[in-house]
């Protein structure tokens with residue numbers, strides 16, 4: 001499939017996840033066959049005001065392309081100026097966040113709050129399209145809540161304003177991340193748009209990936225939480241979609257090496273302090289489903305060095321053998 005001029009494998013993309021889908025994790029997912037990755041959302045205002053943290057979030061490594069940069073904000077001029085700055089990182093695609101439910105974002109008028117202000121959303125898409133030589137995509141939800149399900153109108157608006165693709169997360173803002181995502185809403189959007197539609201929500205297995213394609217006809221699927229602590233899921237999805245079969249999860253020793261690799265990459269990209277602090281949650285995800293998982297997750301919560309990561313891996317292997 002192609003988004004604008006960018007050709008992507010029709011397998012699975014990694015969803016943008018603030019505080020989680022950093023350069024290290026994206027690179028790992030891409031190495032396992034993710035079709036495409038999107039960076040953590042970046043504040044348009046922050047970028048415009050010269051925030052170092054925002055600028056750092058834009059960094060894209062050579063090993064993770066094709067990669068999108070995602071911007072959030074609610075002022076068209078801010079978004080256009082931020083897009084111009086973001087283009088300095090040479091993203092393959094610029095993605096606009098119109099679905100984030102977090103009060104911190106939505107109360108300022110950004111993220112999902114834009115679904116209540118479709119005229120502002122349109123102005124943002126037009127403003128960013130006007131400055132962007134790379135494709136511009138829009139990620140949104142079904143609506144603010146069950147009483148305001150305007151995703152079909154919003155999807156049409158995005159296409160008319162020039163979006164090159166849309167991503168729909170099949171939940172309302174009020175639903176946050178539960179209950180089950182409504183895949184039928186993705187099918188409906190696919191039915192009415194000419195531009196590619198990316199379906200998102202609740203894919204955690206190769207079978208679910210195939211089902212999302214089959215039930216909605218969407219052009220690409222995007223996986224978020226299902227890939228946490230399991231970047232090899234992208235290889236399994238790719239293999240299942242292309243051959244009808246896939247290998248089981250890698251052996252535990254190998255999974256622990258992948259976990260270590262992720263922490264090492266993060267340390268190289270963002271410094272030991274931030275990387276090790278964040279390694280606590282990433283390593284806890286790698287412990288999911290293992291024998292003694294509760295104890296292992298507690299251990300993960302105390303990580304403060306690479307040696308701690310190694311000790312956790314050894315403990316996981318030891319408990320598995322007992």
Ligand SMILES: Cc1cc2nc3c(=O)[nH]c(=O)nc-3n(C[C@H](O)[C@H](O)[C@H](O)COP(=O)(O)O)c2cc1C
Nearest residue numbers: 015016017018040041139169201202203223224225
């Ligand atoms: C920790 C976390 C951070 C997220 N950050 C973003 C973000 O920065 N931008 C965005 O558009 N969506 C964000 N999302 C939403 C995901 O991209 C995705 O739409 C949602 O998790 C549903 O997909 P899933 O069921 O595969 O996880 C985030 C989700 C999680 C769990």
